[in-house]
Amino acid sequence: xxxxxxxxxxxxxxxxxxxxxxxxxxRVLTWAQTPTPRELDAEQLWRTLAALIxxxxxxxxxxxxxxxxxxxxxxxxxxxPAGLVSPLNIPGWRGFPLRSRLAELxxxxxxxxxxxxICLVAGEHxxxxxxxxxxxxxMVVSTGVGGGLILDGRLIEGASGNAGHIGHVVVxxxxxxRCACGGVGCLEAIARGPALVTWAQQQxxxxxxxDATARELADDGALGHPIGLxxxxxxxxxxxxxxxxxxxxxxxxxxxxxxGLSQAGPLLFDPLEEALRAHARLEFERQVxxxxxxxxxxxxxxxxxAMLFAADRYWAGD
Amino acid sequence: xxxxxxxxxxxxxxxxxxxxxxxxxxRVLTWAQTPTPRELDAEQLWRTLAALIxxxxxxxxxxxxxxxxxxxxxxxxxxxPAGLVSPLNIPGWRGFPLRSRLAELxxxxxxxxxxxxICLVAGEHxxxxxxxxxxxxxMVVSTGVGGGLILDGRLIEGASGNAGHIGHVVVxxxxxxRCACGGVGCLEAIARGPALVTWAQQQxxxxxxxDATARELADDGALGHPIGLxxxxxxxxxxxxxxxxxxxxxxxxxxxxxxGLSQAGPLLFDPLEEALRAHARLEFERQVxxxxxxxxxxxxxxxxxAMLFAADRYWAGD
Numbered sequence: 001x002x003x004x005x006x007x008x009x010x011x012x013x014x015x016x017x018x019x020x021x022x023x024x025x026x027r028v029l030t031w032a033q034t035p036t037p038r039e040l041d042a043e044q045l046w047r048t049l050a051a052l053i054x055x056x057x058x059x060x061x062x063x064x065x066x067x068x069x070x071x072x073x074x075x076x077x078x079x080x081p082a083g084l085v086s087p088l089n090i091p092g093w094r095g096f097p098l099r100s101r102l103a104e105l106x107x108x109x110x111x112x113x114x115x116x117x118i119c120l121v122a123g124e125h126x127x128x129x130x131x132x133x134x135x136x137x138x139m140v141v142s143t144g145v146g147g148g149l150i151l152d153g154r155l156i157e158g159a160s161g162n163a164g165h166i167g168h169v170v171v172x173x174x175x176x177x178r179c180a181c182g183g184v185g186c187l188e189a190i191a192r193g194p195a196l197v198t199w200a201q202q203q204x205x206x207x208x209x210x211d212a213t214a215r216e217l218a219d220d221g222a223l224g225h226p227i228g229l230x231x232x233x234x235x236x237x238x239x240x241x242x243x244x245x246x247x248x249x250x251x252x253x254x255x256x257x258x259x260g261l262s263q264a265g266p267l268l269f270d271p272l273e274e275a276l277r278a279h280a281r282l283e284f285e286r287q288v289x290x291x292x293x294x295x296x297x298x299x300x301x302x303x304x305x306a307m308l309f310a311a312d313r314y315w316a317g318d
Numbered sequence: 319x320x321x322x323x324x325x326x327x328x329x330x331x332x333x334x335x336x337x338x339x340x341x342x343x344x345r346v347l348t349w350a351q352t353p354t355p356r357e358l359d360a361e362q363l364w365r366t367l368a369a370l371i372x373x374x375x376x377x378x379x380x381x382x383x384x385x386x387x388x389x390x391x392x393x394x395x396x397x398x399p400a401g402l403v404s405p406l407n408i409p410g411w412r413g414f415p416l417r418s419r420l421a422e423l424x425x426x427x428x429x430x431x432x433x434x435x436i437c438l439v440a441g442e443h444x445x446x447x448x449x450x451x452x453x454x455x456x457m458v459v460s461t462g463v464g465g466g467l468i469l470d471g472r473l474i475e476g477a478s479g480n481a482g483h484i485g486h487v488v489v490x491x492x493x494x495x496r497c498a499c500g501g502v503g504c505l506e507a508i509a510r511g512p513a514l515v516t517w518a519q520q521q522x523x524x525x526x527x528x529d530a531t532a533r534e535l536a537d538d539g540a541l542g543h544p545i546g547l548x549x550x551x552x553x554x555x556x557x558x559x560x561x562x563x564x565x566x567x568x569x570x571x572x573x574x575x576x577x578g579l580s581q582a583g584p585l586l587f588d589p590l591e592e593a594l595r596a597h598a599r600l601e602f603e604r605q606v607x608x609x610x611x612x613x614x615x616x617x618x619x620x621x622x623x624a625m626l627f628a629a630d631r632y633w634a635g636d
Contacts, residue, residue, distance in 0.1 A: 151481065157470055158469060158569020167566075168599075197465045
């Protein structure tokens with residue numbers, strides 16, 4: 001008999017903080033979330049998170065000793081596996097010792113912290129769209145474009161825990177837009193939501209609405225607006241080229257695509273497929289399939305728990 | 319005390335067949351090579367290889383029982399790990415059961431066959447330019463552009479043993495040349511030797527010499543010929559973009575570049591560095607270093623032996 005105790009899973013993003021209890025089979029038993037507070041200092045943010053964790057544990061009516069451990073996904077960058085986090089979208093935390101603070105809350109218990117995109121792919125591989133496959137790229141297409149890599153059945157870390165960072169694969173080095181990283185023609189510079197909105201506004205879509213969102217752009221595309229359609233084609237084509245390059249380099253079986261923009265459905269996935277099939281022509285490359293991420297909002301929590309439940313595959317840290 | 323017996327290493331390419339004995343520390347004790355015969359049938363080719371192997375073993379004055387095993391690199395594609403080989407440049411072998419034929423020659427002994435580019439990166443990682451690093455891309459830039467990937471300290475296979483195939487990473491999807499694979503703008507379509515020669519001839523270099531080679535083009539570049547220089551810049555830039563994408567996706571520490579074209583030295587490596595640094599801008603990407611492959615002609619033999627001597631890192635097959 002395996003250990004049937006649940007894991008406390010935590011998912012920290014720029015928009016929301018979430019926590020839940022996940023059972024060994026990967027089901028989320030109970031969970032809660034709260035908007036990520038703005039303009040709080042490091043300790044105030046921490047107290048907000050600690051209160052959310054208390055709430056989840058109290059609601060589930062389990063004692064802390066009934067937990068197997070704590071897994072946490074957090075926006076990057078971070079020092080991994082030390083768990084000093086500096087999430088781009090949470091300015092209050094710069095070098096915040098998230099892992100050791102969580103360990104203080106749960107003495108004697110394994111506590112593991114990793115990049116939120118890594119947790120998403122771990123979740124999709126463990127219990128979602130990549131289940132049973134050994135070579136999977138999990139992508140998150142949203143405000144940024146990130147991802148994580150499973151190769152030969154194991155989560156790949158790379159030199160600094162950043163493997164899977166597909167957002168900076170180059171898809172248009174000659175005429176592409178400048179990227180926030182300083183490069184030119186990165187996938188993220190084209191396909192991230194805000195970049196699509198900027199591009200669409202330059203084409204004449206809602207030019208006077210500074211708060212227009214990629215979701216509205218996709219919705220307009222779904223209603224047949226030509227600029228909305230063209231924007232989704234532009235993102236889909238860039239994604240397809242990057243996925244072709246990743247497939248060639250890593251001999252992938254499955255690419256799962258999640259994040260807000262993936263909800264545009266065929267408007268995005270059709271041009272993605274078209275560009276992928278135009279560029280991934282070798283016999284082995286043609287075997288790859290691209291699928292929407294299957295776990296939705298819970299992928300981050302499920303993947304955070306996988307770092308404990310299936311550590312041989314998803315946790316290479318100390 | 320470890321097992322001090324040598325491994326018989328074999329390296330099968332379209333130009334030459336090589337065999338040697340490699341000791342556990344990675345030194346090649348004795349070796350021999352012969353040009354790959356043209357226009358022979360499968361069995362004649364096999365007899366040529368078997369005679370070469372006999373010659374090496376006889377010259378070394380060891381008995382077959384004094385060997386630890388047999389490692390063999392062979393041009394792809396192949397069915398891996400079964401070792402049925404169909405080398406593009408050796409038309410006489412199509413689905414040839416190389417691994418089982420070698421096993422018949424050395425009964426009761428482990429025999430392992432892998433792609434020659436995979437053996438090169440294994441050799442460079444085990445005893446060459448990637449030694450001591452956990453995240454290494456080994457590239458071969460020659461008649462084709464191939465490679466192999468070491469991530470988190472282990473050779474990556476991917477879904478079909480083709481991981482590391484950087485030649486088909488897309489570097490110029492809009493205006494790049496069509497590739498033999500059917501795609502557009504693949505690295506290989508630009509940077510393989512024959513493609514550079516074709517491009518240079520279109521620019522006016524030796525237009526009437528159908529047998530002109532990339533080596534001659536590089537040599538002319540070294541003498542200051544503007545088309546030769548431009549061709550090396552063209553290849554270097556394409557390589558730099560592909561290396562930037564690979565670094566972003568795989569969080570690499572070291573990229574080793576071997577193969578005939580790498581002997582062009584700074585003519586190739588300077589524009590490679592320039593393009594890489596223009597595109598690899600994130601903190602973690604900037605850590606990558608690009609180095610010439612260190613083992614030269616013996617890398618294939620050393621890597622073939624590594625599949626036996628360091629099987630935990632370089633052999634995931636049966």
